Amino acid sequence: MTDAAYSTGALPAIEPVSIPLKALLPWAIFAGLVFVLAIYFVGVEEGALSLISGTSVHEFVHDGRHLLGFPCH
Amino acid sequence: MIAQLLARGLIAGLVAGLLAFGIARVFGEPQVNLAIAFEEASEAAAPHEHAHDHDHVAGAQETEGQSAAPAGHSHGEEALVSRDTQAGLGLFVGVMVYATAVGGLFALAFAFCYGRVGALSARPLAALLALGAFIAFCVVPAIKYPPNPPAVGVGETIAWRTELHFILLFFTLVLIGLAAWLRGRLAASLGGWNAGIVAVAALVVAIGIVTALLPAVNEVPDDFSATLLWRFRMTAMGIQLGLWSVIGLVFGALAAPVVGERRRAAARAVFG
Numbered sequence A: 001m002t003d004a005a006y007s008t009g010a011l012p013a014i015e016p017v018s019i020p021l022k023a024l025l026p027w028a029i030f031a032g033l034v035f036v037l038a039i040y041f042v043g044v045e046e047g048a049l050s051l052i053s054g055t056s057v058h059e060f061v062h063d064g065r066h067l068l069g070f071p072c073h
Numbered sequence B: 001m002i003a004q005l006l007a008r009g010l011i012a013g014l015v016a017g018l019l020a021f022g023i024a025r026v027f028g029e030p031q032v033n034l035a036i037a038f039e040e041a042s043e044a045a046a047p048h049e050h051a052h053d054h055d056h057v058a059g060a061q062e063t064e065g066q067s068a069a070p071a072g073h074s075h076g077e078e079a080l081v082s083r084d085t086q087a088g089l090g091l092f093v094g095v096m097v098y099a100t101a102v103g104g105l106f107a108l109a110f111a112f113c114y115g116r117v118g119a120l121s122a123r124p125l126a127a128l129l130a131l132g133a134f135i136a137f138c139v140v141p142a143i144k145y146p147p148n149p150p151a152v153g154v155g156e157t158i159a160w161r162t163e164l165h166f167i168l169l170f171f172t173l174v175l176i177g178l179a180a181w182l183r184g185r186l187a188a189s190l191g192g193w194n195a196g197i198v199a200v201a202a203l204v205v206a207i208g209i210v211t212a213l214l215p216a217v218n219e220v221p222d223d224f225s226a227t228l229l230w231r232f233r234m235t236a237m238g239i240q241l242g243l244w245s246v247i248g249l250v251f252g253a254l255a256a257p258v259v260g261e262r263r264r265a266a267a268r269a270v271f272g
């Protein structure tokens, strides 16, 4: 059994065409950075590290931080 | 095509976030509130001795005046953000931002893997990636550094614990990638199914070694309710299970037409 078994159909399966890395790289870097930063603000900011002074971000997302499994307290 | 995939990843993340928020709000908040009540009761009983009896291996030394929370971190009357806001809008925003962001990252991972992981079509690939993400973001952390409610965890060790958390996440993601690569290498000689078994077995052993090498953290107060801890952790796992199931299934359905699989399905309907 091979992967082709996943895409069985009346027609022979068409090989999925990969997206060239050159096209993917700028997206991965810039969008990836934005997403990682967003996760950082929910999960880490004003805990282990702090970009903004105070604890208001930490307190605001506090319950989510615990329930999403990030270290807190 | 990448922009389209990205937009669908964000949509899948938003939908998943709504479910995750619902689980967190209904099943998680009662546990959080009980944990905060415990924290406040034990702080009132012994303001400077609370959380002194933890036993983590390395890291924080016992400092004077240690409390369960870092400076300025409080839940009571004096809290900067009210409990209602933390449990309502704050929880909603936190979970939605997290879910949308991981949805976006998921789309990027999908864009990289599509056409590179065997001949998997969009939907099974998305489901498989979501399973991998669930293992990396929930199962493996649950084995070594499980989610903790308020009152569990020493403020002074937060940096160390955060470091360990992300080191484990990093290694798990790398090892899952290596396992996928190994399966691809072995598929020709062993066949797809057996190559998958070997790759998963290798992954389990490798993750076992990594988790064994990383230091243990145990900061659960001796008198903390085992039932409450269990319920909190089960809820946290439920949130992740809901989150990744929805991301994988919704994204797969949304991404299939983007990568040109609708035409194939339509042709199949006509000729099949």
Ligand SMILES: [Zn+2]
Pocket: A062, A066, A072, A073, B150
């Ligand atoms: Zn906390």
